[in-house]
Structures are given as structure tokens and as C-alpha cells.
Amino acid sequence: MAVTWSPTRVRSTGSTGSTGSAGSVGSVGSVGSVGPAGAAGTACPAGRLGAVVRVYRRYRPLSWSARVWLHLCGVAVSVAVCVVLGGWWPAPVLAAAAVVAVSGYERLRSAPGLRSVRVHEGGLVLVAADGREEPLPWSAVEATEYSPGGPRGEHEHGRIWPAGADEPLVLAHLRGLGGLFRELEERLSPGLRAALHETLRTEGSVRFARGRLTVTACGLVHRPAHPLAATEAHRWTEVLSARASALGELEIRTHSAGLPLTFPVPNARAAAGFLEDLRTAAAG
Numbered sequence: 001m002a003v004t005w006s007p008t009r010v011r012s013t014g015s016t017g018s019t020g021s022a023g024s025v026g027s028v029g030s031v032g033s034v035g036p037a038g039a040a041g042t043a044c045p046a047g048r049l050g051a052v053v054r055v056y057r058r059y060r061p062l063s064w065s066a067r068v069w070l071h072l073c074g075v076a077v078s079v080a081v082c083v084v085l086g087g088w089w090p091a092p093v094l095a096a097a098a099v100v101a102v103s104g105y106e107r108l109r110s111a112p113g114l115r116s117v118r119v120h121e122g123g124l125v126l127v128a129a130d131g132r133e134e135p136l137p138w139s140a141v142e143a144t145e146y147s148p149g150g151p152r153g154e155h156e157h158g159r160i161w162p163a164g165a166d167e168p169l170v171l172a173h174l175r176g177l178g179g180l181f182r183e184l185e186e187r188l189s190p191g192l193r194a195a196l197h198e199t200l201r202t203e204g205s206v207r208f209a210r211g212r213l214t215v216t217a218c219g220l221v222h223r224p225a226h227p228l229a230a231t232e233a234h235r236w237t238e239v240l241s242a243r244a245s246a247l248g249e250l251e252i253r254t255h256s257a258g259l260p261l262t263f264p265v266p267n268a269r270a271a272a273g274f275l276e277d278l279r280t281a282a283a284g
Contacts, residue, residue: 048122048135049120049121049122049123049125049135049137050120050121050122051120051121052118052119052120053119053120053121054118054119054179054180054183055116055117055118055119056116056117056118056119056174056175056176056177056179056180057115057116057174057175058114058115058116058173058174058175059173059174059175070098074094074095074097074098074101075095075098077094077098078090078091078094078095078098079091081094082094114126114127114128114129114171114174115127115128115129115131116174117171117174117180119180119183122137122138123135123136123137123138123139123140123141124136124141124160126169136160136162138187138188139163140162140163141160141161141162141163141184141187141188142161142162142163143160143161143188143192143266143267144158144159144160144161144181144184144185144188144266144267145158145159145168145248145266145267146158146159146177146178146181146182146185146248147248148178148247148248155172155173156172156177156178157170157171157172157177158170158171158172158177158180158181159171159266160184161266185244185267185269185270186269188267188270189267189269189270189273190270192267192270193270193273193274193277196270196271196274197274197277200215200216200217200278204216204217208250208263208265208271209250209263209264209265211223212224212225212263213250213252213261213263215274215275215278217278218235218236219233219234219235219236219238219239219282220233220234220236220239220252220254220275221233221234222234222261232256232257234254234256235282236278236279236281236282236283237282237283238254238255238256239252239253239254239255239275239279240253240254240255241253241276241279242271242272242275242276242279243272243276244268244269244271244272245262245268248264248268249262249263249264249265249268250262250263250264250265250268250271250272250275251268251272252275
């Protein structure tokens with residue numbers, strides 16, 4: 001019977017070590033919130049996570065309407081300056097200065113909720129607005145997922161699944177958020193990759209993206225999202241590559257498909273490495 005990939009399922013079959021099981025980390029779910037420290041926070045104080053590697057601080061973005069008004073004010077000031085000086089040459093410089101000023105003001109504004117996220121050698125520390133700290137060791141992080149945002153004003157955000165928590169912790173409005181989640185991917189990928197191999201060995205198959213992709217020792221089975229589309233099966237010899245795309249999706253290229261197959265899965269890098277291991281083993 002195929003096993004659907006999920007953070008909890010992979011954790012339960014994975015090895016201990018950098019991704020071993022841990023207790024609950026308290027209440028999570030709202031953007032940038034920190035709940036009361038649970039078992040993981042009590043068992044591992046922040047001082048035991050080692051030296052600080054990086055700090056990601058929170059900022060409060062301006063609303064779309066406020067940003068438009070500020071830019072319009074900047075345009076008005078630029079036009080007035082150009083009229084006074086009798087030429088249009090200062091306009092590009094003033095426009096660029098206005099954009100930089102708005103961006104800088106946006107990032108310097110204080111924000112409620114989570115104040116910052118510190119990356120230590122041994123895990124993360126979530127710092128609340130009142131200074132409370134909740135440690136989150138690497139062993140207590142089951143999976144992560146990053147969304148870069150969109151062209152219509154959607155802000156970038158990411159989700160972290162702590163071990164034993166019912167809902168993920170959602171992080172947003174942190175400077176360098178993409179870098180934080182790339183670092184988390186690098187930290188978690190080896191353990192999650194090993195857990196996927198263990199799941200395949202014990203269960204015979206693993207399903208991704210709510211069953212749209214089934215992985216077995218012999219190859220892949222792709223069930224398209226459209227109900228009338230035919231299911232496709234690909235042996236490992238027909239698979240060209242598997243990688244994590246720039247959008248954080250699992251991207252698979254095959255000989256028969258002109259376009260790559262893409263699947264939204266948490267920790268796409270670990271999933272891609274798992275598929276590449278199977279493809280390489282089949283080719284050898």
C-alpha cells in the first residue's frame with residue numbers, strides 16, 4: 001500500500017540524529033506568533049543551541065494603497081523640483097531616491113508579534129515582541145515550505161512544522177526570509193532524504209502531492225490533477241532528472257513529456273535528492 005508523504009509520516013519512519021523525533025513546541029499557527037514553550041523548548045534552552053550564526057529580523061510592510069500614495073507624493077515632488085530647476089534631468093534620480101526611501105521606511109517600521117528568528121548551530125530561536133524566546137532544535141523541525149509571494153502583492157512567507165504540532169508555524173515579513181528557508185532546507189534535507197528511503201524500503205512506495213505522484217523502486221506513477229487525464233507511468237530509465245525548482249516545487253523531467261512535471265511538496269530538495277538516488281541506482 002502506498003504511503004502518502006507528510007512531515008509526520010516521514011518523521012515516524014526516519015532515523016534519529018539531526019532529524020530525530022522531539023516533543024511539541026507549544027502553540028503555533030498564526031503568523032509570527034510564539035506560544036508557550038513545550039517539551040522541546042524546556043528540554044533544550046537557547047544556551048544549548050550553540051553560537052549564533054545569523055539573525056533574521058521582522059519588519060512591517062506598507063499596504064498597497066499606502067505605497068501607491070507615497071510613490072505619487074514622490075512623483076509630485078520630483079515634478080516640482082524639475083519645474084523649479086527648469087529641466088527634467090533630476091527626475092530619474094529623484095524617482096530612484098523615492099523608491100529607496102519608501103523601501104527603507106517600510107523595513108524600519110516596528111511590528112507586533114515575532115521580533116526576530118535567530119539561527120544557532122543547533123537550531124532556531126524564535127524571539128517574541130516581549131523578548132520571550134522559544135528554542136527550536138533542528139531535531140524538532142519536521143519539514144519546511146517556502147512561498148516567494150506573487151506579482152499581485154502577496155508577501156513571501158514560509159511554514160515550519162515542529163514535531164508534534166497540529167499546525168505549522170507561519171513566518172512572514174522577515175528580512176531575508178528566502179535565505180532562512182534555504183538554510184533550513186540544507187539542514188533538513190539529509191535526514192528527510194534518509195527517512196524517505198526508509199519509508200520506501202518498509203512500505204514499498206511513497207506518494208507525494210496528495211497522491212498525484214507515486215514513487216516505487218521501479219519508477220514513477222503520475223496521476224494528473226485533471227480527472228479525465230490519463231495516468232502516466234515512467235520507469236527510472238525514462239526519467240531524465242529531478243530537482244527543486246526556484247519556486248520550491250519538485251520538478252521532474254522525463255523522455256516522453258515535453259514540459260517538466262511539477263508538484264508542490266514541502267522540502268522539495270530532499271524529495272528531489274531521494275528521486276535522484278533511485279534514478280542513479282536504477283541506471284547503475
